[in-house]
Amino acid sequence: MAENHTTATDKTVPYSTGDSKITDATIAEMREIAARYPVARSALLPMLHLVQSVEGRVTPEGIEACADVLDLTGAEVSAVATFYTMYKRRPVGDYHVGVCTNTLCAVMGGDLIFDRLKQHLDVGNDETTEDGKITLEHLECNAACDYAPVMMVNWEFFDDMTPESATQLVDDLRDGTEVKSPRGATICTWREAERVLAGYPDGRADEGPTGGKATLAGLRLARERGWTAPGGSSNAETPKED
Amino acid sequence: MADTLTPVLSDNWDQIRSWQLSSYQRSGGYDALRKALAMQPADVVATVKDSGLRGRGGAGFPTGMKWQFIPQDNPNPKYLVVNADESEPGTCKDIPLMMASPHTLVEGVIIASYAIRASAAFIYVRGEVLHVIRRLQQAVQEAKDAGLIGTNILGSGYDLDVVVHAGAGAYICGEETALLDSLEGRRGQPRLRPPFPAVAGLYGCPTVINNVESIASVPAIIKNGADWFSSMGTEKSKGMTLYSLSGHVTRPGQYEAPLGITLRELLDLAGGVREGHELKFWTPGGSSTPLLTAEHLDVPLDYEGVGSVGSMLGTKALQIFDESVCVVRAVLRWTEFYKHESCGKCTPCREGTWWLVQILERLEKGQGSDEDLDVLLDLSENILGRSFCALGDGATAPITSSIAHFKDEYLAHFENGGCPFDPMASTVFATAGASA
């Protein structure tokens, strides 16, 4: 809710650059999203994710398109777009790299990782490298604290990070080396990820494991000790994921 | 007496491709739905009520009672909204659940919707978890293809649509009325209550909003019965639940146990506080629940037990901090979070969190004074209970509790002219030498 205090008001909003990629096909998809809901306006958040997947940010043309489809004013759409931190007014790189610096991750090493990455990439918070590849941002708790310190690339988990593994990760991303999330899929681009958030699946749900070590910590212990809920377990004896 | 750990929600998480329909069905998935559809909706509500299930999103409100509040004579459509926004600092249970077994949630959604006679259900999931969203989307699609969602579900005559809806980054959207505004395509700001969502929720229609874990608990209750569920837990806090251990603990992670287990027992299962260190402070249920210390290791982790020592069970997010962590640094960081996430609707929270950060920053740098502590407490008193929603209240929890337990540490910052702690010492990559 960046607009409260200093964060958003001191940033200029880029106006149209005249190269919007919103097409009739985009508008048709917006209408498709709107049709999922009993009341069309509910589609606004996914539609803005769609705008980002097409434009690489929330553009004035994207805002106007949402407004047209939902019969709202541009100002109404803008007021919503500026409220949410995932919507970006400035172009985002191919890879959005987040470092959790909420308290738990911060003390476990997130602060040092974030400092190291700023130096290594020569960018500040919410800035993009010159080659347009990486946008670095510090994040609030991403619901993965049992894997602290946590990083996210295009909203995929990277667990138990160190300054060394973090710099290696961003180097790999910049070099175009294939990168996989330890609890997710092969990393796609930020725009492709935004399209999934708009509600268009990319067929990668079956990649990756059921969970990591921490997810399974209690269950593994229960299996070892033969502990179950009353009535037993229907899964204790069957083949397991490795 | 139940076993120490009682995997129910997590029981299939080690199965091959546990997120797929076929795997879930091999573990007995969707048997509960068949059973529920053969019951009267009101009997499903009664079973959940009798089980004693209380909301797992933080407040612990009885789930069956919430369902009963839906006015069935209201002519408007009814809706179920699942709160999958999981953003309370420290909280990390719903996300791994949906990653490993999205069908547990989807089955719960269908049963709960049937019970309240909802025509549509929405799963509002925070946007920052791409792979979880993929698995939810796929699970809903698989369920549709199998006739478990749609028209005339399994020949019962019941129709339901389910939509997975990705948020866009805002902690406040976890607050249930802000979530409704967000789901209606607006800025996520809380609504005045009454009217309560049960009467006028989504689009002004009767709406139930429940946490992921609450809804995911429903299939097991229907399948095994209310008595089975209430045979676990304590007198007023029934059933099993996911406890999430994070921070300075040997084996962090998800531990599913009956309500009422203690932190001492959980730490024992998780290999203790990281080697060579000792427990300093912890949160029982996220950063909005007042901090506890080693003094509270034997408090039963149920709604009443944690309440009796002046905190709250919250989301059972047990964040463990050892003696290497500066409590002032920890509290400042949480306070910055509340300031950033304040939606700006009401003055005590919008302005108050801003002032709290200013003062804490000064304190951390060793530039404060005793009086600043009084100002912090005074400000907290003015925010607590005077804010429009519970975010403001939560913002004061780390401050007041840390001053109560660790006043000397604040004072040490003034005496020292800055923070006496080495930030490297608390990290996972600290070597013995570096932490000196």
Ligand SMILES: Cc1cc2nc3c(=O)[nH]c(=O)nc-3n(C[C@H](O)[C@H](O)[C@H](O)COP(=O)(O)O)c2cc1C
């Ligand atoms: C600031 C704030 C954030 C919240 N975030 C969440 C959340 O992420 N998930 C959740 O289930 N409940 C959250 N809650 C609690 C919800 O308002 C609501 O009580 C809960 O979803 C009800 O579900 P339950 O009865 O099943 O627990 C939050 C509350 C507040 C005040």
Ligand code: SF4
């Ligand atoms: S307490 Fe904070 S988050 Fe809640 S309504 Fe007021 S300003 Fe918004």
Ligand code: FES
């Ligand atoms: S504090 Fe970093 S993921 Fe929770």
